Amino acid sequence: MMxxxxxxxxxxxxxxxxxxxxxxxxxxxFSSELIVEAVVRCLRVIDPLLGNGLSPTLPxxxxxxxxxxxxxxxxxxxxxxxxxxxxxxxxxSSEPEIRSLLMFLVEKLPRxxxxxxxxxxxxxxxxxxxxxxxIKAQLAxxxxxxxxxxxxxxxxxxxxxxFHSQPLSLPHIPIALGKKPVKEVTDYYRDxxxxxxxxxxxxxxxxxxxxxxxxxxxxxxxxxENEWNSQGLLTRLSPEGYRSRKRARxxxxxxEQLRAATQFNTTSQHAxxxxxxxxxxxxxxxxxxxxxNILAKGTRFTHTEKFTFTQEPEASSQxxxxxxxxxxxxxxxxxxxxxxxxxxxxxQQQLQQLSVRMEEMGGEIKQLSVSITQVSDELKQRERSNAxxxxxxxxxxxxxxxxxxxxxxxxxxxxxxxxxxxRVVSLASQWEKHRAPLIEERRRLKELCSSRxxxxxxxxxxxxxxxxxxxxxxxxxxKKEGLYKQLITEFENLPKDVSRSAYTMRILEIVGNIKxxxxxxxxxxxxxxxxxKEINSLTGKLDRTFAVTDELVFKDAKKDESVRKxxxxxxxxxxxxxxxxxxxxxxxxxxxxxxxxEEQIETENGKKTVxxxxxxxxxxxxxxxxxxxxxxxxxxx
Amino acid sequence: MIKLLEKxxxxxxxxxxxxxxxxxxxxxxxxxxxxxxxxLTEWLELLDGLSSFxxxxxxxxxxxxxxxxxxxxxxxxxxDAVLTxxxxxxxxxxxxxxxxxxxxxxxxxxxxxxxxxLALSSDKISxxxxxxxxxxxxxxxxxxxxxxxxxxxxxxLQTLISSLEAANKVVLQLK
Numbered sequence: 001m002m003x004x005x006x007x008x009x010x011x012x013x014x015x016x017x018x019x020x021x022x023x024x025x026x027x028x029x030f031s032s033e034l035i036v037e038a039v040v041r042c043l044r045v046i047d048p049l050l051g052n053g054l055s056p057t058l059p060x061x062x063x064x065x066x067x068x069x070x071x072x073x074x075x076x077x078x079x080x081x082x083x084x085x086x087x088x089x090x091x092x093s094s095e096p097e098i099r100s101l102l103m104f105l106v107e108k109l110p111r112x113x114x115x116x117x118x119x120x121x122x123x124x125x126x127x128x129x130x131x132x133x134x135i136k137a138q139l140a141x142x143x144x145x146x147x148x149x150x151x152x153x154x155x156x157x158x159x160x161x162x163f164h165s166q167p168l169s170l171p172h173i174p175i176a177l178g179k180k181p182v183k184e185v186t187d188y189y190r191d192x193x194x195x196x197x198x199x200x201x202x203x204x205x206x207x208x209x210x211x212x213x214x215x216x217x218x219x220x221x222x223x224x225e226n227e228w229n230s231q232g233l234l235t236r237l238s239p240e241g242y243r244s245r246k247r248a249r250x251x252x253x254x255x256e257q258l259r260a261a262t263q264f265n266t267t268s269q270h271a272x273x274x275x276x277x278x279x280x281x282x283x284x285x286x287x288x289x290x291x292x293n294i295l296a297k298g299t300r301f302t303h304t305e306k307f308t309f310t311q312e313p314e315a316s317s318q319x320x321x322x323x324x325x326x327x328x329x330x331x332x333x334x335x336x337x338x339x340x341x342x343x344x345x346x347x348q349q350q351l352q353q354l355s356v357r358m359e360e361m362g363g364e365i366k367q368l369s370v371s372i373t374q375v376s377d378e379l380k381q382r383e384r385s386n387a388x389x390x391x392x393x394x395x396x397x398x399x400x401x402x403x404x405x406x407x408x409x410x411x412x413x414x415x416x417x418x419x420x421x422x423r424v425v426s427l428a429s430q431w432e433k434h435r436a437p438l439i440e441e442r443r444r445l446k447e448l449c450s451s452r453x454x455x456x457x458x459x460x461x462x463x464x465x466x467x468x469x470x471x472x473x474x475x476x477x478x479k480k481e482g483l484y485k486q487l488i489t490e491f492e493n494l495p496k497d498v499s500r501s502a503y504t505m506r507i508l509e510i511v512g513n514i515k516x517x518x519x520x521x522x523x524x525x526x527x528x529x530x531x532x533k534e535i536n537s538l539t540g541k542l543d544r545t546f547a548v549t550d551e552l553v554f555k556d557a558k559k560d561e562s563v564r565k566x567x568x569x570x571x572x573x574x575x576x577x578x579x580x581x582x583x584x585x586x587x588x589x590x591x592x593x594x595x596x597x598e599e600q601i602e603t604e605n606g607k608k609t610v611x612x613x614x615x616x617x618x619x620x621x622x623x624x625x626x627x628x629x630x631x632x633x634x635x636x637x
Numbered sequence: 638m639i640k641l642l643e644k645x646x647x648x649x650x651x652x653x654x655x656x657x658x659x660x661x662x663x664x665x666x667x668x669x670x671x672x673x674x675x676x677l678t679e680w681l682e683l684l685d686g687l688s689s690f691x692x693x694x695x696x697x698x699x700x701x702x703x704x705x706x707x708x709x710x711x712x713x714x715x716x717d718a719v720l721t722x723x724x725x726x727x728x729x730x731x732x733x734x735x736x737x738x739x740x741x742x743x744x745x746x747x748x749x750x751x752x753x754x755l756a757l758s759s760d761k762i763s764x765x766x767x768x769x770x771x772x773x774x775x776x777x778x779x780x781x782x783x784x785x786x787x788x789x790x791x792x793x794l795q796t797l798i799s800s801l802e803a804a805n806k807v808v809l810q811l812k
Contacts, residue, residue, distance in 0.1 A: 124766075131757065162773060162784075163750030167663045167736070169729055188725035192655040201665045208748070227812075250812070 002026070004506060005099070012106045016041040027099045033058050035098055036072065036090055042105040043075055050075050062622040065091060076101065079108060091619070092612040164205045165212035168196055229467050233460055546574055639690060639719075640710050641683045644674045647714035654722040657687045662726075662733040694723055695730040740777070747775040747782055770794050 006026040014020055018038045024030070030038075037056040044051030054072065058065055069087025076085055081104050089097055171189040200209050232242045402409050549570065557564040645653060653667055660666025669680050694704050704723060708716045723730075739745075752771040759765050767790060774785040789797060 127755075131755070162775075163748050164775070165748050167733070169659070169662065169664075182724060184721050184724035185728075187721070188655065192652060192725075194659075199659075199664055212748075246812070253811070 002099075005103070008503065009099070009102050009106055012109060013038045013041070013102070016045050016109065027102065028095050030093065030098060032091055032093060035093055036068065038102065039072055039076070039090070039105065042102075042109065043072075043079075045110065046079065046105070046108050050078065061626065062619050063626055065619075066623075076105075079105075092608075092615060094608065095606060163208045164202070165208045166200045166205060168199055168209050168213050169193060170196065170213070229464070233463060236456065639683070639686045639708065641675060641679050642687070642715050642719075643712060645672070645715075647718055650715055650718040651722060654687070654719060655726070657684065658691060658722060658726045658730060660684070661688050661691050662729055663736075690719075691723060691726075691730055692734060695727055696734055744776050744778040747777050749774050767791075 003026060009027065010020050010025065016038075018034075018041045020034065020038075024034070036058050040051060040054045040056040042051075043054065054068065054075070059068060066087055069090045072090055073085045073087060081101065083097070083100055083104070085097075085101065089101065171193060196210065197203070197206050200206055228239065228242070232239065235242055235245075237245065550567075553563060553567040553570055557567045642650065653672065656665075656667035666684060669675075669677070672680070675683060690707075693699075694707070697703075699707070701720060701724075704720055705716055708719055711719070750773045754769045754771055756765050756767045756769055770789045772787050772789060774787075776783050776785055
């Protein structure tokens with residue numbers, strides 16, 4: 001019973017912030033320090049004003065200890081504690097006193113907070129509470145300039161580093177394709193590749209770069225999968241085939257767009273809207289249409305990057321030429337400057353001239369190319385008409401050749417025509433013979449083909465269905481995982497309630513026990529009453545029989561000497577019996593007294609009187625010593 | 638130009654070249670303080686020459702022979718080092734070049750970052766409870782990265798997202 005109470009007490013004391021060690025599991029094991037700490041913590045929770053003036057640790061000085069005990073006792077009495085309490089309760093503790101005091105304090109503990117935390121608060125309320133707690137905590141902190149924030153770590157570092165990502169180089173060896181990794185690549189990965197944390201120029205952008213890299217890969221894979229599942233499968237091509245087809249399509253499209261844009265661009269000048277790179281690209285396109293006629297063929301446009309980067313080497317080589325010239329012409333500065341100026345001027349002029357000529361030439365070339373196409377068209381037409389004419393000339397020539405011997409030639413021609421018509425008929429019949437099985441075959445193959453198509457589209461739809469199912473199950477799994485997590489958190493929040501129900505169970509049990517004991521007590525009480533009654537009736541009976549016997553014997557005693565003697569014996573017997581009864585009763589009372597005393601002894605033993613006395617003696621000595629030292633200091637002063 | 642590379646011993650050459658390629662791919666180029674054999678102009682020329690050489694070789698899809706031919710004025714040790722480096726990093730450089738080609742428009746989004754903030758109250762309302770999104774965009778325009786910072790409430794964010802989705806749809810149709 002008491003252990004149960006102690007466990008509840010210790011549990012609630014731990015909740016108030018008292019550090020009760022694990023091996024302490026009953027109030028009996030509480031030391032004075034622990035008692036003082038527990039009481040002070042409880043007082044602080046119940047009434048902060050009252051409790052904050054008291055220290056939870058016992059001071060070393062004896063008189064200070066005494067004072068702390070007194071003020072603690074006073075505080076408890078202020079709260080309404082009815083029991084006996086004083087400094088001795090804390091310093092020279094006895095188990096029952098402490099237990100009743102602690103029970104009183106635990107009952108006084110405010111319950112509202114516990115109930116509030118039990119109720120499932122809404123998410124927004126929780127968030128607000130967290131926000132307000134955080135703000136309160138931050139308000140309590142001193143302000144630190146942001147530059148010194150690393151001292152306080154008050155705010156997350158994310159506020160001071162913006163998100164900058166840089167491309168990373170990660171080892172990636174394709175295994176699935178079955179290609180052997182290139183030796184140079186593996187060498188690079190092994191010998192020269194920096195660790196990923198050292199790659200970005202600023203250390204702060206490592207996480208950003210990693211995140212960027214990761215999302216890039218994920219989104220690329222996802223997009224490809226989506227596209228493949230939605231469109232790629234329907235084309236019935238292999239992934240590589242699909243890709244190459246798509247690439248060709250895209251290139252054609254870009255080509256068209258760019259060509260349209262260059263035409264648009266040459267007619268109207270609004271270059272400022274476009275970026276420099278794009279302008280460059282446009283110009284390169286424009287230039288090449290005028291000069292090399294590359295786009296007209298359309299086959300060399302395979303890689304857009306080609307156009308952007310072919311220019312760079314040229315530009316850089318020009319730079320290098322000028323740079324090589326520079327140091328050699330380093331004589332006298334003014335000379336050089338004047339010379340340079342002149343040179344610049346002449347060069348500019350030259351440039352202008354050249355560009356003017358370039359433009360002229362460009363126009364000329366354009367014109368010429370147009371005329372060339374026109375001429376070539378004309379040429380083709382002429383050639384065609386020429387061929388037609390030649391044909392007709394040949395036929396006419398033959399007929400003219402045949403004219404002189406007209407009749408025989410006519411007959412010959414007729415026989416020729418007849419024989420050829422016969423041949424045509426025979427060929428037709430032969431063709432018919434061949435045709436029938438071929439048509440049959442074709443029909444059969446067509447049917448096969450259509451059935452296969454049906455099959456494949458059926459399988460396609462099946463695959464799609466499977467994909468959908470996979471997605472659904474993945475979502476479901478995610479949902480269930482979420483539910484599982486939620487349930488886990490709920491479960492973690494539960495144990496409180498479990499212990500509570502255990503307590504109520506215990507309480508109910510105890511109540512049942514008490515009822516049983518009460519019944520037994522009433523039984524015993526009725527037994528004793530019955531016994532009392534019996535005893536009473538027996539004593540009455542005894543008295544009456546004694547009176548009757550006494551009277552009879554007394555009557556006979558006057559007559560007979562022996563009877564008188566027996567009367568005397570009777571009287572003596574009666575007296576002795578009464579005495580005997582008296583003694584038995586006395587023994588009973590004494591036994592009861594003894595038991596009382598024993599109990600008293602036990603309680604006194606429980607109060608640890610001897611050790612407490614020793615402690616008191618020691619403390620008394622300590623106080624005296626303190627007093628004498630104080631007196632000595634006074635005297636010295 | 639690239640001939641200046643011969644000032645570096647061939648065994649150190651590989652490391653230097655890989656750092657140059659790093660620079661081409663948008664990371665840190667090598668630092669001049671680590672290499673004392675070149676003057677500043679030489680250093681700049683060398684870096685420039687090597688970078689454009691790498692871009693040229695990968696962009697043109699040069700074969701090994703063509704690369705060796707265009708490196709004709711180097712001695713054989715350095716030539717091999719350059720070729721090895723090029724072979725090892727070809728994919729990476731190609732990727733960087735593709736990125737550059739992708740960036741061929743007036744403005745391009747480099748990075749974006751967002752923070753969600755909960756406005757608890759305003760100067761007029763004591764309990765506001767409004768979520769605000771702080772969106773930071775790093776936009777590269779004419780080669781200069783310009784930070785753009787905007788604050789959006791829920792509706793504005795929705796508008797932004799739907800317009801971006803519409804744009805994505807157009808891009809998908811182009812594909």
